Amino acid sequence: MFAFSTTANKMSKDSAQESVITRDIHRTFPAHDYFKDTEGDGQESLYKICKAYSVYDEDIGYCQGQSFLAAVLLLHMPEEQAFCVFVKIMYDYGLRDLYRNNFEDLHCKFFQLEKLMQEQLPDLYSHFSDLNLEAHMYASQWFLTLFTAKFPLCMVFHIIDLLLCEGMNIIFHVALALLKTSKEDLLQADFEGALKFFRVQLPKRYRAEENARRLMEQACNIKVPTKKLKKYEKEYQTMRESQLQQEDPMDRYKRENRRLQEASMRLEQENDDLAHELVTSKIALRNDLDQAEDKADVLNKELLLTKQKLVETEEEKRKQEEETAQLKEVFRKQLEKAESEIKKTTAIIADYKQICSQLSTRLEKQQAASKDELEVVKGKVMACKHCSEIFSKEGTLKLPSLSMENKGIETDDEKDALKKQLREMELELAQTKLQLVEAKCKIQELEHQRGALMNEIQAAKNSWFSKTLNSIKTATGTQPPQQPQQPLPPKEGST
Template structure:
């Protein structure tokens, strides 16, 4: 049977067959049914009725489940199905027929029991007897053969109500009033308890919703934190990699700087003029005349010597700085300069202090380091020089001459009837037809503050 139909049958039994009345008004109608059953036992099974009186066993102690559950609590279903069928056909009075049939078939056993034994018999042994369908059929036949008139049941019901009225009249009014007050208080307490239960359920529901929201929020925050941790870990890894690369670059740069410093120191050692004033560590030597501390030197000569030493130290430091900067910049622009020389005979040269623009308007002429530089083809190279290109650059105490020779050359160019020596060395091969090659890197100081000059090499 579908659930909908089963529920409809239950509603029909509760309302139309009077089972609903058993649960109302403190089970008042149920107690009436117990009184009717005892009166029927007194009529049909008097010896068992008297035995129950002797052991103080009342009907509500063993028959309450028979009326409230229609025997479904203890007995097998195939027996219950027969009872429900009879109930739907005959009405609620069938319960009395089945109850009397059970008591009749077990009368001999019940007469031998005491109070506890009788209760145990109803609870355990009686349902076991009807696990057999044959015994269940015999019980149904016995119940159907018993004739219980509705008139008799009405009579017993009237007796019960009369007895209840007499008991109510015999009760003390004060006790009755106290009982009613107590009942009212219990009813109010019950209502308050129900309301508290409803409020507690609502509070529980609200807390469950808040808990679900908090869990969801915590989950989102946890996911966000995990993503942030992953992102930070990635950033830290990249940062470590960058730091490692920078450290490597720093080490390489330090190594290169040390090499450059060693190179400058070597060039200073090779210069006879500078060697007198600097030691192997690159520091200024103290003049021997100052070390001797001769009494013949005057204060003016000492002061002049000190000034000269300071000026030379300052100039040398500037020269070192300019040399380092020039070499760093020239190395980056060497290839571009050589391409321009091969293409049109001009080149841009980077001065130690600034970048010099090339010009081919005045062949063989240069002005100051800030004005420019001219690079032209030179066919008047001295013997053994193998000059293919020449570049002239003038800055303060610095003249640059580019050759393609693989050996040292000493040249004597004329500069306004004043001569000076430029010593150059080439460490790279000569320029080829494609213009590839590098500038020379050995420098020699010249006279101080040379103005615009013209060289004929």
């Protein structure tokens, strides 16, 4: 805290590296919500830490790529604590030494890594040697930025935790784990393909947190003895002393200059790639946003149309319910009227049946009485000597034709009267039966209309559109779902 407060007093001083810092913070995690806004809280805090360190460490100052490490720390703690931890890593953990003496310690790390590869991954080491692919071409950012510049944050957080617990040697563990898991792909790649794999494909593999977790487990299981690292360090120093003694100073300066130029070109290429990736990401995000806005407009229009259709459908449903209620009322009245007519017709039929029965009984009695009287008269006439000639032996009358005609006329008149009365009764009975049949037909027709109407109502309620509207009402909460209306039970006495 004291270091940050002391440095904060010097923040008003101009720094020669301000332009580099400003350029770097715009490239640091541009897709992250905390750092994506220009002049936002994240970029402002990141700028303060980077500038504070450039003032605090006058020998090294700010170096390109340090903003990524500072940003990772800012995601977990306030800027004062982040600055103190950043200084701790640079000084006490030895990250600062990698930038000193023309990156001499960094090249020692590269030599140690290649020796570890030669021991643990000999086939990959031989392949890289055939391609003239040296460690500084792919591992410089691994050591200088502690894997923070290229790899996903879920993996970087694990690496920083292990670094704070175990020290800088954990970088060798992670580097060997990356090379071991990617060995098959690297053995099939050429020089350009291998560099592209390290730059693009390798970081993408660990976007899934499960893959990053497995990599960390594998890195922790790899053995990197400290004694071997010290041995390789002595070998490197001996090799460097021998090179310095044998090499002409001018050649050495040219070689160093060429190496620095290559490193600068490589860093510029990586910066260009990052800038291109940033622009591509922004364009993709802009396209996604435009598509989302277009989709939202379409959905809003569809929602308005659906609401309008819902209102129209509710109005139509209300009208249909009113018409249904009216039809039910008309049907109920017609049914009551038909039932009343049926009762009246039934009573009339019963009365006519009773009258017909009485008339039939009366006719039978009159016929029996007439027959008995006729037999009595016939008996008396047959007993009389003078009158017995009226009847023949078969019992038929032998009256003169005139007398027979007169009696026949009287008998025919009575029969005609009875037949006429009987025909009238039969006609009246037939008319009553016809009325009864018409009433039954009318009742059946009303029953059929009622059934068809109820089926239409039920079908309308069970239709797909009705269900869709009910689901929309339920989802929007405008109206609770209605229970299906049960059909009215038929009244008693209906057929």
